[in-house]
Amino acid sequence: MAKKRITKATYLKWYEDMLFWRKFEDMAAALYIQQKIRGFLHLYNGQEAILAGSAYAMEEGDNMITAYRNHVQPMALGEDPRRIMAELMGKVTGTSRGKGGSMHMFSPEKGFWGGHGIVGGQIPLGAGLAFADQYLGRNNVTLTYMGDGAIRQGSWHETANLAMLWKLPVVFCVENNGYAMGTSVERTAGQTPIHKLGEGYDMPNRAVDGMDPIAVYDAVYEAAERARRGDGPTLLEIRTYRYKGHSMSDPQKYRTKEEVAEYQAKDPITLCLNKIKEKNWATEEEITSINQRVKDLVAECVKFAEESDFPDASELYQGIYAQEDYPFIKN
Amino acid sequence: MKTIQFREAVCEAMTEEMRRDENIFLMGEEVAEYNGAYKASKGMLDEFGPKRVLDTPIAELGFAGISVGAAMNGLRPIVEFMTFNFSMVAIDQIINNAAKMKQMSGGQINVPIVFRGPTASAGQLAATHSQAFESWYANCPGLKVVVPSNPYDCKGLLKSAIRDNDPVIFMESEQMYGDKGEVPEGEYLLPIGVADIKRKGTDVTIVSFGKIIKVAYEAADMLAKEGISCEIIDLRTVRPIDYDTVIESVKKTNRLVCLEEAWPLGSIATEITYKVQSEAFDYLDAPVKRITTTDTPAPYSPTLLEAFLPQVGQVIDAVKSVMYVK
Ligand SMILES: Cc1ncc(C[n+]2csc(CCOP(=O)(O)OP(=O)(O)O)c2C)c(N)n1
Ligand SMILES: [Mg+2]
Numbered sequence: 001m002a003k004k005r006i007t008k009a010t011y012l013k014w015y016e017d018m019l020f021w022r023k024f025e026d027m028a029a030a031l032y033i034q035q036k037i038r039g040f041l042h043l044y045n046g047q048e049a050i051l052a053g054s055a056y057a058m059e060e061g062d063n064m065i066t067a068y069r070n071h072v073q074p075m076a077l078g079e080d081p082r083r084i085m086a087e088l089m090g091k092v093t094g095t096s097r098g099k100g101g102s103m104h105m106f107s108p109e110k111g112f113w114g115g116h117g118i119v120g121g122q123i124p125l126g127a128g129l130a131f132a133d134q135y136l137g138r139n140n141v142t143l144t145y146m147g148d149g150a151i152r153q154g155s156w157h158e159t160a161n162l163a164m165l166w167k168l169p170v171v172f173c174v175e176n177n178g179y180a181m182g183t184s185v186e187r188t189a190g191q192t193p194i195h196k197l198g199e200g201y202d203m204p205n206r207a208v209d210g211m212d213p214i215a216v217y218d219a220v221y222e223a224a225e226r227a228r229r230g231d232g233p234t235l236l237e238i239r240t241y242r243y244k245g246h247s248m249s250d251p252q253k254y255r256t257k258e259e260v261a262e263y264q265a266k267d268p269i270t271l272c273l274n275k276i277k278e279k280n281w282a283t284e285e286e287i288t289s290i291n292q293r294v295k296d297l298v299a300e301c302v303k304f305a306e307e308s309d310f311p312d313a314s315e316l317y318q319g320i321y322a323q324e325d326y327p328f329i330k331n
Numbered sequence: 332m333k334t335i336q337f338r339e340a341v342c343e344a345m346t347e348e349m350r351r352d353e354n355i356f357l358m359g360e361e362v363a364e365y366n367g368a369y370k371a372s373k374g375m376l377d378e379f380g381p382k383r384v385l386d387t388p389i390a391e392l393g394f395a396g397i398s399v400g401a402a403m404n405g406l407r408p409i410v411e412f413m414t415f416n417f418s419m420v421a422i423d424q425i426i427n428n429a430a431k432m433k434q435m436s437g438g439q440i441n442v443p444i445v446f447r448g449p450t451a452s453a454g455q456l457a458a459t460h461s462q463a464f465e466s467w468y469a470n471c472p473g474l475k476v477v478v479p480s481n482p483y484d485c486k487g488l489l490k491s492a493i494r495d496n497d498p499v500i501f502m503e504s505e506q507m508y509g510d511k512g513e514v515p516e517g518e519y520l521l522p523i524g525v526a527d528i529k530r531k532g533t534d535v536t537i538v539s540f541g542k543i544i545k546v547a548y549e550a551a552d553m554l555a556k557e558g559i560s561c562e563i564i565d566l567r568t569v570r571p572i573d574y575d576t577v578i579e580s581v582k583k584t585n586r587l588v589c590l591e592e593a594w595p596l597g598s599i600a601t602e603i604t605y606k607v608q609s610e611a612f613d614y615l616d617a618p619v620k621r622i623t624t625t626d627t628p629a630p631y632s633p634t635l636l637e638a639f640l641p642q643v644g645q646v647i648d649a650v651k652s653v654m655y656v657k
Binding site for chain 2: 038039040090091092096098099100101102103104116117118119120121149150152153154155180181182183187188189253254310311312313315316317320328329330331
């Protein structure tokens with residue numbers, strides 16, 4: 001695949017997308033406080049440049065899979081954000097008809113395969129999606145995301161070996177945001193940097209600046225091309241930061257306000273906007289109208305979700321087996 | 332007596348035992364510096380230091396297996412799973428190693444270890460985070476499985492579990508950690524494998540365990556107003572099961588309802604039902620009823636979750652149906 005140019009249009013899209021993702025997550029947090037969203041809620045704030053750069057590197061038919069910090073990824077691949085908000089509120093119009101909730105978004109038609117709550121559980125699945133593409137002779141790759149915490153699971157090590165052995169078309173992207181819940185990367189391993197975990201399997205690997213969508217695009221593009229050529233997987237350690245707590249009930253005693261501020265100074269949305277202004281790619285008016293569009297769309301998502309129905313109790317037995325008349329035990 | 336929270340009962344039990352025996356250590360995700368994901372190990376890092384209270388990476392198979400090995404070689408580990416849903420990553424080490432070592436070695440090797448953490452639903456957390464594996468673990472010879480329902484039972488049973496020379500699965504609940512209850516000021520232990528009659532009654536026996544027993548209490552309160560007297564048995568341990576207490580009660584009430592927060596197939600409720608029909612068939616005045624979750628993965632949506640979980644109304648209906656009253 002030819003490498004895409006980064007143009008004015010790219011920047012404007014990135015700005016609008018990333019701003020929307022940020023505002024969407026902020027709204028989700030507000031709705032959580034109003035108890036309209038329940039359970040766990042893991043927000044993507046701060047990590048948006050990874051998704052912007054990655055999505056730009058994806059081609060028709062490529063796949064993405066990640067963990068539970070997963071509300072905005074399907075939108076980047078074309079899913080209707082109103083359906084994501086509806087899922088967060090447990091409504092029948094949601095992407096999983098209200099059954100999955102915050103941690104389990106799925107849009108397989110758009111190439112988004114979840115949304116996984118068990119840490120590390122998605123790593124072999126990502127390689128399996130790639131296995132199927134290879135088997136079926138498709139020239140597609142699977143971007144498989146995991147946290148800095150998740151890569152300490154055994155599932156990573158077994159999958160890394162198999163993916164190298166079979167040269168699977170997969171790109172492993174570690175979103176290193178510094179922490180797994182309250183545990184810093186330094187406290188989870190005697191070994192750093194994380195991308196060196198590829199070495200034991202002879203897997204090409206490198207660190208990437210995750211606050212810069214261009215750096216992410218370049219790295220993911222290069223890795224995807226390697227996979228498409230049949231040269232197998234790559235491990236990218238994409239360095240980023242999560243601005244919010246791990247989930248909604250995290251007092252964040254494990255880090256300082258200064259540390260958070262340090263990363264917010266490199267905020268990808270602000271930097272993107274600065275670049276647009278510097279290059280005179282948009283007037284103040286145009287920027288205001290982007291901001292308004294974002295605001296309106298978030299409001300529309302909430303309205304759609306609020307006005308949707310909760311699933312009827314009869315839905316409980318739907319969609320569990322492919323067999324439609326599966327005989328459930330009813331006590 | 333003093334009043335403490337369930338999480339404090341967990342913490343006191345571990346702390347008291349660790350003071351008695353230097354070979355006991357606690358290991359798990361966020362147990363040390365964060366004081367436990369649910370604050371059940373609050374202050375323990377300060378008291379015992381990082382040698383005995385260890386934060387682990389997210390590597391359940393690794394740290395569970397390492398702890399089994401340590402138990403084989405003279406230590407007495409307490410392994411915390413942030414929830415038992417995540418013990419699935421480690422279940423090979425529990426079932427194939429911890430549970431089998433004694434027998435496979437011809438009785439030579441003990442594995443004195445406790446695996447503990449919360450089980451079952453804790454609200455709208457959906458399919459992977461709401462599972463109750465009590466009956467899975469209870470199915471496996473070599474393990475003991477304890478599921479307390481209040482701070483008093485929790486503390487006394489956890490201390491016994493830690494002193495036990497066999498592997499014990501000890502299951503708590505996120506939704507119980509804030510529950511308060513009275514415990515003695517001084518030391519006490521409760522025996523594993525002994526059920527407790529939480530309420531005396533004459534008309535119907537309700538057998539349950541763990542957090543969901545509170546649904547039985549509520550149902551019994553409402554039934555009492557209608558003049559129906561329920562005897563509520565808390566199994567407390569689901570391997571071994573105290574069948575005698577259940578059978579004695581059924582011989583008195585002649586009616587049985589089992590209440591369990593788990594899937595129906597092969598549940599503890601099913602096992603109790605088998606034993607009762609086998610040993611007290613002639614005493615039963617009605618077929619046994621069981622209330623479980625629905626035979627489905629747990630859903631996220633509040634309307635579906637309510638339909639999934641056992642409800643007070645279902646218990647009331649079951650009691651009335653075994654009494655043949657409307
Ligand atoms: C197998 C398993 N163990 C523990 C958990 C609880 N848990 C959920 S998220 C998390 C931290 C993961 O951190 P990381 O992989 O760095 O991802 P991040 O949250 O930073 O995006 C933990 C321990 C889980 N969901 N699954
Ligand atoms: Mg992380």
